[in-house]
Amino acid sequence: MSGPAHSSRTPGKSNIYFDLLEALRQPDCPVCRLIDRDVRQYIDGFFYESLTVVERRAEIRAARGFCSVHGSILAGHSRTLGTAIIHQDVINDVLRGLPGHDDKRSSLRAVLAGVRDAVTRAIKPQRECVLCSHERNQERIVLETLINGIDDNTLRSAFERSQGVCLPHVQIAAGLRGINDVSLRDFLALERKILQTLRSQLEVFIHKYNGSYVHEAMGDEASAPAHATKLVSGRVFGRRA
Numbered sequence: 001m002s003g004p005a006h007s008s009r010t011p012g013k014s015n016i017y018f019d020l021l022e023a024l025r026q027p028d029c030p031v032c033r034l035i036d037r038d039v040r041q042y043i044d045g046f047f048y049e050s051l052t053v054v055e056r057r058a059e060i061r062a063a064r065g066f067c068s069v070h071g072s073i074l075a076g077h078s079r080t081l082g083t084a085i086i087h088q089d090v091i092n093d094v095l096r097g098l099p100g101h102d103d104k105r106s107s108l109r110a111v112l113a114g115v116r117d118a119v120t121r122a123i124k125p126q127r128e129c130v131l132c133s134h135e136r137n138q139e140r141i142v143l144e145t146l147i148n149g150i151d152d153n154t155l156r157s158a159f160e161r162s163q164g165v166c167l168p169h170v171q172i173a174a175g176l177r178g179i180n181d182v183s184l185r186d187f188l189a190l191e192r193k194i195l196q197t198l199r200s201q202l203e204v205f206i207h208k209y210n211g212s213y214v215h216e217a218m219g220d221e222a223s224a225p226a227h228a229t230k231l232v233s234g235r236v237f238g239r240r241a
């Protein structure tokens with residue numbers, strides 16, 4: 001989403017609009033696809049800034065590093081020096097809060113009660129993973145572009161032919177402020193049709209898989225279980241009901 005501007009060749013259309021059109025032609029949730037690509041591109045600049053801007057370092061310390069999903073992306077990333085510096089910072093701060101040698105004069109129970117509290121205070125994140133925060137903001141922008149643009153014929157037909165938005169992103173979309181009510185209703189109606197189609201494909205898949213249909217060749221429904229898994233789970237991190 002940070003590529004060269006398309007707006008010069010098509011006035012009124014944002015880069016994200018064109019990124020969305022492209023993502024809608026690919027399998028699975030277009031929002032997940034764009035956000036995953038965006039955060040991987042974002043990490044380079046983010047790492048540079050995190051090493052030089054005091055506030056960024058403080059945010060990462062307060063979040064106690066990154067969530068496990070973003071941590072695993074970083075682990076395979078080339079910026080290993082930055083990873084070392086950021087995590088040294090986090091571990092330094094944790095060690096400052098972790099209790100040291102136990103107090104021999106107190107009872108073990110009293111010491112442990114204090115230790116448990118101190119360990120919790122030292123390790124528990126005080127804010128969410130900063131890359132999750134970034135994703136949350138990007139998700140909002142992509143979903144607003146999709147839903148507010150649903151009356152654009154090109155975008156609408158691309159969405160109708162797509163495999164749909166994952167359920168976690170539909171839930172986020174439904175909670176967005178500043179979305180046109182009619183557009184949200186139209187978006188949800190189209191998403192519902194996509195879900196109904198997928199449900200039918202799952203029914204056919206299950207039917208063919210059972211017994212007498214085992215010899216029958218699978219059609220589009222062959223990939224329905226994999227699509228359904230991604231559609232239901234999505235890739236929305238750090239959020240729970």
Ligand SMILES: [Zn+2]
Nearest residue numbers: 029032166169
């Ligand atoms: Zn999604």
Ligand SMILES: [Zn+2]
Nearest residue numbers: 067070129132
């Ligand atoms: Zn995260």
